[in-house]
Amino acid sequence: xxxxxxxDVPLYQQIMDGIKQRIATGDWAPGQKLPSxxxxxxxxGVNPNTMQKALAExxxxxxxxxxxxxxxxxAERDEITEGLQEEMLQSYVKEFLDNMESLGYSLxxxxxxxxxxxxxxxxxGE
Amino acid sequence: MEELIRCRGLSKRxxxxxxxEDLSLSIPAGKIVGILGPNGSxxxxxxxxxxxxxxxxxxxVLIDGKxxxxxxKAVVSYLPERPYFSDAMRISEVVDxxxxxxxxxxxxxxERMLQTLGLDFDKKISALSKGNREKVQLVLVMxxxxxxxxxxxxxxxxxxxxxxxxxxxxxxNYNEDASVLISTHLISDVENVLDDVIFIxxxxxxxxxxxxxxxxxxxxxxxxxFREVFxx
Numbered sequence: 561x562x563x564x565x566x567x568d569v570p571l572y573q574q575i576m577d578g579i580k581q582r583i584a585t586g587d588w589a590p591g592q593k594l595p596s597x598x599x600x601x602x603x604x605g606v607n608p609n610t611m612q613k614a615l616a617e618x619x620x621x622x623x624x625x626x627x628x629x630x631x632x633x634x635a636e637r638d639e640i641t642e643g644l645q646e647e648m649l650q651s652y653v654k655e656f657l658d659n660m661e662s663l664g665y666s667l668x669x670x671x672x673x674x675x676x677x678x679x680x681x682x683x684x685g686e
Numbered sequence: 687m688e689e690l691i692r693c694r695g696l697s698k699r700x701x702x703x704x705x706x707e708d709l710s711l712s713i714p715a716g717k718i719v720g721i722l723g724p725n726g727s728x729x730x731x732x733x734x735x736x737x738x739x740x741x742x743x744x745x746x747v748l749i750d751g752k753x754x755x756x757x758x759k760a761v762v763s764y765l766p767e768r769p770y771f772s773d774a775m776r777i778s779e780v781v782d783x784x785x786x787x788x789x790x791x792x793x794x795x796x797e798r799m800l801q802t803l804g805l806d807f808d809k810k811i812s813a814l815s816k817g818n819r820e821k822v823q824l825v826l827v828m829x830x831x832x833x834x835x836x837x838x839x840x841x842x843x844x845x846x847x848x849x850x851x852x853x854x855x856x857x858x859n860y861n862e863d864a865s866v867l868i869s870t871h872l873i874s875d876v877e878n879v880l881d882d883v884i885f886i887x888x889x890x891x892x893x894x895x896x897x898x899x900x901x902x903x904x905x906x907x908x909x910x911x912f913r914e915v916f917x918x
Contacts (some may be wrong), residue, residue, distance in 0.1 A: 607878070
């Protein structure tokens with residue numbers, strides 16, 4: 561059941577990351593209404609209080625907003641949501657580079673590797 | 687937050703064997719709390735005291751401000767470790783039984799959940815698999831609009847898919863002003879749904895913390911911390 565979580569980070573932070581990813585990829589569109597806290601909690605396989613905490617934090621960051629009786633919505637597209645995608649891309653690349661570094665490869669080596677792989681892909685496509 | 691359960695100085699021995707020793711705690715409303723400990727640590731003893739099946743030798747229990755008795759039992763929904771339905775009863779009869787017995791029983795909720803299990807209501811309890819028997823019992827217990835749910839090993843001996851159903855049933859149905867106590871040793875299966883955890887070690891309270899605190903302070907899952915605290 562539920563989303564995948566790692567052991568060492570508080571769940572609400574991992575939930576926030578999961579939701580940011582959905583917003584960044586457009587899986588949750590700007591202005592879209594969110595399911596209820598309970599529904600999201602069941603989907604993720606977490607406690608409703610934990611989900612509530614994650615949503616409240618995302619509201620504080622301006623990625624979600626609440627209308628008093630109508631529920632919670634994804635923020636309309638603006639700098640915050642636009643910046644999100646960039647932020648996520650950078651964090652993925654950084655993780656990749658950290659892994660390369662721990663194997664003894666520099667940024668340059670990593671770039672060369674990526675180029676090689678992309679050329680291979682192109683050749684496959686032909 | 688409003689306090690739902692208060693235990694003060696609970697002690698109990700079974701002959702020479704220790705059940706609980708001077709255990710005190712307070713559980714607020716609106717929380718899902720795991721009661722964790724190895725076999726024989728006192729989890730079931732505590733749960734049975736909360737629902738009035740065992741009387742402490744010393745100390746007291748208050749449920750929603752009242753001592754354990756008829757009033758407290760009306761707001762406590764208890765899932766015992768072992769199924770207690772008569773094998774000869776049909777599912778429909780067990781549902782009738784619950785409706786007659788408990789004023790807060792929501793029949794439609796129970797029937798809806800039993801339908802999702804795809805079970806024939808005319809089936810006898812004896813004809814159900816172990817997993818389905820546990821699911822039926824949990825559905826009935828969670829269909830009460832109680833203030834306190836006491837679930838003693840709700841996932842003991844069922845397969846992972848059944849565990850998912852059980853967790854989902856708990857999450858979907860508990861009342862937001864209620865508290866749910868889950869005793870288990872299958873920690874990795876439940877820890878994501880818990881607000882707080884209580885570790886019981888040899889009848890004593892060893893730890894009472896939120897899952898987030900444990901993760902932040904120790905950079906560990908509850909499961910990993912449990913293995914450390916109770917290492918043999």
